[in-house]
Amino acid sequence: MxxxxxxxxxxxxxxxxxxxxxxxxxxxxxxxxxxxxxxxxxxxxxxxxxxxxxxxxxxxxxxxxxxxxxxxxxxxxxxxxxxxxxxxxxxxxxxxxxxxxxxxxxxxxxxxxxxxxxxxxxxxxxxxxxxxxxxxxxxxxxLPDGVSLQEGALIEPLAVAVHIVRQASVSPGQSVVVMGAGPVGLLCAAVARAFGATTVVSVDIVDSKLQFARSFCATHVYASQRVSAEENAANIKREAGLEEAGGADVVIDASGAEPSIQTSLHTVRMGGTYVQGGMGKSDINFPIMALCLKEVTAKGSFRYGSGDYKLAVELVASGKVxxxxxxxxxxxxxxxxxxxxxxxxxxxxxxxxxxxxxxx
Missing domain, CATH: 3.90.180.10 (Medium-chain alcohol dehydrogenases, catalytic domain)
Structure with a gap:
């Protein structure tokens, strides 16, 4: 060098x-x-x-x-x-x-x-x-001692996930559903666990990604089906034990896919929080009635901001992610x-x- x-x-x-x-x-x-x-x-x-x-x-x-x-x-x-x-x-x-x-x-x-x-x-x-x-x-x-340069290269996508989860204000004991089990979706699930979420559901259409999610951080996984958004949401709530609560405290979309976004709004509980982390088409069909009737708090998330990188490094150094x-x-x-x-x-x-x- x-x-x-x-x-x-x-x-x-x-x-x-x-x-x-x-x-x-x-x-x-x-x-x-x-x-x-x-x-x-x-x-x-x-x-x-x-x-x-x-x-x-x-x-x-x-x-x-x-x-x-x-x-x-x-x-x-x-x-x-x-x-x-x-x-x-x-x-x-x-x-x-x-x-x-x-x-x-x-x-x-x-x-x-x-x-x-x-x-x-x-x-x-x-x-x-x-x-x-x-x-x-x-x-x-x-990078602290014990954190490798290879791990250091993953701080960037981890900081993206930290920002998304902070946008959602995830707190101990909450339930979190993450749509998409790509790198950022997996890291969102891992950060949610690190923040104290007790139920973390990874959702995807690829079974191998879900199997990895289960071994990595998720408490539950769900393979999205070719059915309506409402039916997928009902299945997620039933399989993750979220029916009594009326849905998840937090739903994060890390896919950007229109069907996932639609399912997300039907999965979040009354008064819950929804964060859009994945980017897809510029315009989509959005279930605005579900958003309004549930008084959902909806937020976007873009890259990372003050403190996100520092926290990402600490999560790796501590072994939490x-x-x-x-x-x-x-x-x-x-x-x-x-x-x-x-x-x-x-x-x-x-x-x-x-x-x-x-x-x-």
Whole structure:
């Protein structure tokens, strides 16, 4: 890991299904509050795969070659003169988005809503599938002893789940239903358990995901059927013992799928809380009558905000969330595109790409 070598191999998306490896300049520390990090491991998110397949997500369109990746951990190799919290050799999880710090949302503690956010691998900003990454020191979280760099690469999706569960205000003794058993859905269920929920139900259409959810964190699982949303909701409540309560205290949708969202509103109890964490179609048919008649508290959730990353690190360090179980495998940097293919085909839960500073 020598930035003086000038080599900064990066995995770059030119256009859909057109990627290449190329050397980019090693970043310079133009701000005394920044650090330079050698990237050791990077996970692949669904948004990365979407850009690779389609070249755009909504109005974010890849117009120039863009480095992919934003779920990373690495090792500090240089620190700006004003940095007092980190030093070369420290292992860190990277928070990949940097707000303006000056607008109303930022000053109000909701920097994830900053309109001027610079987020890795979101056009026009490059991502972290690269050799070296420069970042503000306060957006790099030192990993405690006992937390590996591979676990550090999963702090990003765990922070997403922490934010969702905090939006739901999950508290001890509650019942929580999580729609979707992909990485974020699984982590939402795990965080809900860590927050003290005593009934945690994972719902999906893929049996293998549900079997993993049962072994990972869920107290109950339910395989969604090709029936009405009301019938699926009734089945969930019956199988999880939630009929007497009239449904779950909290329902989280981590899928973005219209049938799951509809089922969610019929699953939550009177006066319960519903949080939309998954993104799907821009517009859907929504059971507004169920929302109103139950006086459901409905919230959106976007990325992560103040304290979420710090708590995610603590959950891993304390052993309350075992993110290692989600790692299906690790591939060398030169096999990055194959890793994307495996994620697209649903062959893995979470695959990590090593390096290019990490040899496997």
């Amino acid at each position: 020598d930035p003086k070598s000038g080599s900064n191999l990066s995995f770059i998306l030119n256009k859909p299904h057109d990627v290449q490896f190329s050397d980019r300049p090693v970043p310079t520390l133009s701000d005394p509050h920044d650090v330079l990090v050698a990237v050791n491991y990077t996970g692949i998110c669904g948004s990365d795969v979407h850009y690779w397949q389609h070249g755009a997500i909504g109005h974010f369109v890849v117009k120039e070659p863009m480095v992919l990746g934003h779920e990373s951990a690495g090792t500090v190799v240089a620190a700006g003169a004003a940095v007092s919290t980190l030093k070369p050799g420290d292992r860190v999880a990277l928070e990949p988005g940097y707000p303006c710090r000056r607008c109303g949302p930022c000053l109000g503690g909701h920097y994830n809503l900053c309109a001027a956010m610079k987020f890795a691998a979101t056009p026009p900003y490059d991502g972290t599938l690269t050799g070296y990454w420069a970042a503000p020191a306060d957006f790099c979280y030192r 075992d993110v290692k179980k989600l790692i299906s495998g690790v591939v060398p940097f030169k096999e990055a595109e194959n890793a994307f293919k495996k994620v697209k085909e649903g062959e893995v839960i979470k695959i990590l790409i090593a390096g290019p500073n990490e040899k496997i």
